[in-house]
Amino acid sequence: MKRIGLLTSGGDCQALNATMRGVVKGLANNVKDLEVYGFMDGYKGLIYSDFRMLTSRDFSGILTRGGTILGTSRQPFKQMRTPDANGLDKVEAMKHTYHKLRLDCLVILGGNGTQKTANLLREEGLNVLHLPKTIDNDIYGTDMTFGFYSAVNIAANTIDCIHTTASSHNRVFIVELMGHRAGWLTLYAGIASGADIILIPEIPYSLEHVIEAVERRRERGSGFTILAVAEGAIPADIAAMSKKEMKKAMAQITEEYPSISYKIAADIQKATGMEIRVTVPGHMQRGGSPCPYDRILSTRLGSECAQLILDEEYGYMVGLDGTEVKKVPLGEVAGKLKNVDPECQEIIDAKRMGISFGD
Amino acid sequence: MKRIGLLTSGGDCQALNATMRGVVKGLANNVKDLEVYGFMDGYKGLIYSDFRMLTSRDFSGILTRGGTILGTSRQPFKQMRTPDANGLDKVEAMKHTYHKLRLDCLVILGGNGTQKTANLLREEGLNVLHLPKTIDNDIYGTDMTFGFYSAVNIAANTIDCIHTTASSHNRVFIVELMGHRAGWLTLYAGIASGADIILIPEIPYSLEHVIEAVERRRERGSGFTILAVAEGAIPADIAAMSKKEMKKAMAQITEEYPSISYKIAADIQKATGMEIRVTVPGHMQRGGSPCPYDRILSTRLGSECAQLILDEEYGYMVGLDGTEVKKVPLGEVAGKLKNVDPECQEIIDAKRMGISFGD
Amino acid sequence: MKRIGLLTSGGDCQALNATMRGVVKGLANNVKDLEVYGFMDGYKGLIYSDFRMLTSRDFSGILTRGGTILGTSRQPFKQMRTPDANGLDKVEAMKHTYHKLRLDCLVILGGNGTQKTANLLREEGLNVLHLPKTIDNDIYGTDMTFGFYSAVNIAANTIDCIHTTASSHNRVFIVELMGHRAGWLTLYAGIASGADIILIPEIPYSLEHVIEAVERRRERGSGFTILAVAEGAIPADIAAMSKKEMKKAMAQITEEYPSISYKIAADIQKATGMEIRVTVPGHMQRGGSPCPYDRILSTRLGSECAQLILDEEYGYMVGLDGTEVKKVPLGEVAGKLKNVDPECQEIIDAKRMGISFGD
């Protein structure tokens, strides 16, 4: 007999349903009586005891379905210790729900912030397991997060489409991709679709070098240039400022422009006189059906998570290490971000081929 | 023996290459000596005699390739009668190139503006045939233009992706789709992907009705609402103004917001307090590989165009009428726009199902 | 107040769910009390009174879902008048179910056979409406059936994939596509993906001409040839036989080979010595998510069907005529097949471009 809780928290992404299916199918075949409680809209459901019991029917046919059957919401970790509007202690409320339902384990699907709260619940004595979800691939302790490759597919497909129109019109195109703090998605989509310039948060760019790269292509007879730009791309001069000044400088930009990409577009246009267009696929990147890579990863993470529950091993994130799924102590990874190392092999590979990072 | 010229003009779209392949393959199998001159970058190539001779190798493997192997540019019809910076008479220059190469026919792929210039060349005595290209499907005299369904696929896929994330987060999403003057793309993509509200240029919207539609869904328990909004969506009060005042009012909006969608988002947010996101797939809609529908349409239009050349029948647009390809006298259609009739069957079908058009 | 029954019969295809959603949404917004009875597994559910009541929740999120939420089965028209194993009169049983539930109308989604039974029920006094479903596009009285373009997409994509491998290896490839009696799917997929030879039931082929076409390509330096072959492709000499002899001759072929394509492959290999491969996408062609074209068509057909129910107009198929949805009296179309006319424009267009049909 096992009683488990499931919740999905933070920005949604592909393969959340596939992962939950993995957990539940992995248990259902190995446990006599299984009760699965699905908490609605992330930690909110746990706090306010909003849940429904899930049966195997709920997990049938959801391997390929995007979104999450449980709904999700953003519950900032910072506010977890703050009482809600009615004075409710959220952490106590979550513990209360957990104990009331006599759960054996709470399986939590989410990104960095979600992971921190999961770790907090672990410290509070609950049995938790965390499954690393995010299109950003920025979770420390796992080589890969589910959602990432589905988002790479959408982002790369966007650049592919832009490629044909850019080359027909001899234009400069900026494709702005998701990623405020980590550049994995932009880096991978940029390499996958042959972007000429890739700007990511981890490598502050010099506008001068970006313009040089555009000009160099024009001189060589390539009429068009494609830039893959992360939402969190940052000019080197601003990156060198103090945190306070940096915030101010970035705020100034977003006051004037919808996003950093539009500022870069304006600057390049001014410097080169070329026609520039900006495309922002936006939330599309976290939607739609998960790609087979993510479905396999999610299924395996979910199934291994089930084994941990069977073995009563709690307090871990279930991550990927090379080709193997491994458990990682939550206490060792919570709160850490996995950023792109500017000296990593992917960057060196890309630079060798002439891709500019604006540095 | 036939000598033909090919050019693609205006904004690019999918299936331009497929169409040209249809023309050339249709001729090559039926003419002893065929010379094909490809003019670079639209009418520019014709004006400045910038062309290259194309062989069957150029047309191999391009059925599925997006963009145009000839390049394209926008050459406003209005400026055709105005000399260029060096005082060159453009129309005479085009005629000169045409006669110099002793062309039997000039095959012109393009949208409304392109068609007007094609008709002008016809009036000037050149043998021209026009093939209706545009993702907007707004060319008068043909049921369908090539590029349209490929763009519908991309637009609908965008909304599909947004659907999963919208439903997971209980958010209102606006997907802004191409179409400044005609709403076909937004109408079709909206129906295809189950949008709740569709706003198009032909049906000015009342903000009040849009907000009511959003509220009604919330009351019925649907946590999310998806709006498909054309670039040219227009508030009813502004649409009722004089042309001059309308322009001023719209300019005011685009000064404050990146586009009309952002204004609508701000207004709904203010009125309902709901979280709203805007997604703009932009130029992606005219890029990428043409869908099979477009490849079939393009191949047939191209092949029938070849027959007209074989029959020495010039001065036509080659369009679709039901399931048949038909020739349409250019003089009868040039300068006319095919807009969505607010009383057309598609609109009535959609309204019957509860889709709101904000009117 | 309306009580309607829904059933899907015959081989499944894409957009069955989308069509039912169209009917129900079109009614739900215009009728105070709506009761929807879904019969399971086609006419079987109607005969044996196996149904469940469907609510709006059943129709949420199914616009893009393949298959049918009601299940389907093949119930040959010929056996409808024959009692079942227990001596039950099927037609009387269907009438009994219909009257017992006091249905206002029975909405039937299916192909040719299904349509004949629908017409029989109409003759028996039931209110029926038929919606034309089939990947074969062979239903008389409508320009288009839903499922067709989704199948064309899969079939064309198959040939696209084969194209790259064929050209890398200089091989002859046969792609066998669905269609025992009608060649629409093979014709359209073949044109869409640049097949060199297209063999369909309506144009019996001469093996000699097929081999000539392969040889001609080899002589011109094209190392590979792609044949799109319908399941029902037939050699001209066999097509000229009496019906009885034809059946015998075809049976002999399928005894020796898995299908006609393998026989053609063997014959070409023998005659030319070239390496030949056969690919059979099979049932894949009727599966997966419907394409946007089909979702729009289905939604419109369903919505117009709802209007007919509101207007109490029964006994029709709801079909497409050009760009308009129209009602067609069932009695005028039931039992008729829409075949490819060997002289139709599509065939002429294709032949002009050098595509061989083996005739």
Added chain:
Amino acid sequence: MKRIGLLTSGGDCQALNATMRGVVKGLANNVKDLEVYGFMDGYKGLIYSDFRMLTSRDFSGILTRGGTILGTSRQPFKQMRTPDANGLDKVEAMKHTYHKLRLDCLVILGGNGTQKTANLLREEGLNVLHLPKTIDNDIYGTDMTFGFYSAVNIAANTIDCIHTTASSHNRVFIVELMGHRAGWLTLYAGIASGADIILIPEIPYSLEHVIEAVERRRERGSGFTILAVAEGAIPADIAAMSKKEMKKAMAQITEEYPSISYKIAADIQKATGMEIRVTVPGHMQRGGSPCPYDRILSTRLGSECAQLILDEEYGYMVGLDGTEVKKVPLGEVAGKLKNVDPECQEIIDAKRMGISFGD
């Protein structure tokens, strides 16, 4: 100054062009004078000195193109030491071509057989580098081969399509996937798309267990069952035979049936009386545009290969180890196959979820 040769050998797959682009772009940006010789149709081009010089234009726009711009052919390793029909010593001929062109390095893209010949050339004193290409992912010494994930996508998509039709009709479906010796593709595609039974060469199946798995699903109310079966699936009783008898037994099967899948279908049908369909996507699995995963992998492998050439480090395969590209001495890996370990984590993960492997 560098002179390199490129060749693609064995069955084609996706991302061959992307990989070559990686090598050439990686060199072009770092070498003053670069000469690239492309040998046509695999080793054949090297043997018979059939090549063309490639320029940067040849590598523009090929990142997403399937197949290989060089063509390929199968040249069995076993016959490399045997003179050709004209008595030509193939190995000497390859060495001759290599030295005649004064190549610095020969970059060879191919699978297991290709690798063995590459190693032979290394032993003969040529500078070679090998890039691991195959949809089978069975090359020893690398975690991943390019082509694999593109094939997984096509195979999984096939099963996805079959899924909707299987569930609508309550049928058993067998999808036969490529893989005569290794089951990676079938295993991954099966997990990705929720197959119920997966049969691979590495785990001989008991027909009894397969039938039990089908029956068990039927008893539980799941009307349909999907089997993903590798071409090389083998019954346990035959697998237990001596090599000679095994060959004889398998030959007997393929004499009676098109492939092992049809035999399994016949056996299940006989035992259960259920309707069974077989789908064979075949060569489709190695065609079409490479997926973003493969494009990234290929680009990185190619770029790292360029670095080895710059560093004059030869005699390696360039493979993936976890997330890093690493060089592996050809002598250590040539001739070894990477099979699915029946006790590997993927298998255990799948079995935990109730997937049957027939063992």
